[in-house]
Amino acid sequence: xxxxxxxxxxxxxxxxxxxxxxxxxxxxxxxxxxxxxxxxxxxxxxxxxxxxxxxxxxxxxxxxxxxxxxxxxxxxxxxxxxxxxxxxxxxxxxxxxxxxxxxxxxxxxxxxxxxxxxxxxxxxxxxxxxxxxxxxxxxxxxxxxxxxxxxxxxxxxxxxxxxxxxxxxxxxxxxxxxxxxxxxxxxxxxxxxxxxxxxxxxxxxxxxxxxxxxxxxxxxxxxxxxxxxxxxxxxxxxxxxxxxxxxxxxxxxxxxxxxxxxxxxxxx
Numbered sequence: 001x002x003x004x005x006x007x008x009x010x011x012x013x014x015x016x017x018x019x020x021x022x023x024x025x026x027x028x029x030x031x032x033x034x035x036x037x038x039x040x041x042x043x044x045x046x047x048x049x050x051x052x053x054x055x056x057x058x059x060x061x062x063x064x065x066x067x068x069x070x071x072x073x074x075x076x077x078x079x080x081x082x083x084x085x086x087x088x089x090x091x092x093x094x095x096x097x098x099x100x101x102x103x104x105x106x107x108x109x110x111x112x113x114x115x116x117x118x119x120x121x122x123x124x125x126x127x128x129x130x131x132x133x134x135x136x137x138x139x140x141x142x143x144x145x146x147x148x149x150x151x152x153x154x155x156x157x158x159x160x161x162x163x164x165x166x167x168x169x170x171x172x173x174x175x176x177x178x179x180x181x182x183x184x185x186x187x188x189x190x191x192x193x194x195x196x197x198x199x200x201x202x203x204x205x206x207x208x209x210x211x212x213x214x215x216x217x218x219x220x221x222x223x224x225x226x227x228x229x230x231x232x233x234x235x236x237x238x239x240x241x242x243x244x245x246x247x248x249x250x251x252x253x254x255x256x257x258x259x260x261x262x263x264x265x266x267x268x
Contacts, residue, residue, distance in 0.1 A: 027063040071136040088142035133201035218265040232262040
């Protein structure tokens with residue numbers, strides 16, 4: 001009888017014997033499509049297998065490059081998935097269900113226990129999203145695996161990180177996703193965004209006036225989403241020039257710690 005393939009077998013093997021490749025082997029031990037799928041399911045998210053494949057590929061490349069440059073510290077791929085990538089899954093769920101930023105069709109599903117990500121068409125090709133200070137691609141890369149509306153620009157000034165992001169973008173074949181090696185203030189010139197995503201790019205009181213000239217107003221359905229550990233009262237940062245409003249707060253927990261997406265709009 002033919003032996004059934006082991007669905008938990010790692011999809012990557014490194015045969016060369018060197019310290020670096022041994023480090024990669026250790027860092028990616030037990031990394032498989034099925035294990036990634038199972039962990040996501042454990043936290044309430046059901047992926048399609050191609051989505052799990054892409055996420056597995058990203059985690060492998062992240063750990064491989066992490067041996068040469070400090071992208072995510074010494075975290076294991078399991079910790080990266082549970083601590084950092086889960087933010088992206090929650091954000092993808094939030095955006096897929098969003099009245100403005102979600103698909104015009106809603107083929108994804110819900111049941112009592114899991115949120116299921118299905119494939120969606122890019123029904124909003126003119127939507128412009130900026131991910132400022134994209135770093136190692138968190139939350140942007142996993143987000144684009146699961147939410148594909150409009151155009152998405154990962155903006156990062158550091159050369160090595162943009163090299164990594166470019167390589168990942170090519171490997172995964174992410175559509176309408178662009179890597180921009182530029183300082184944010186230079187990238188934004190003569191452009192306007194419908195959505196800006198920020199994870200610890202700069203303090204709120206500096207970030208809001210920094211992006212204000214380049215973000216569509218509330219009347220034009222523009223928003224900035226902060227990934228935070230606290231709720232943001234945007235009115236605290238109003239000035240004579242710009243007024244803000246927190247229009248929605250999405251609360252969730254990771255490893256017992258509360259986290260938030262705070263969606264803020266420019267009133268004027």
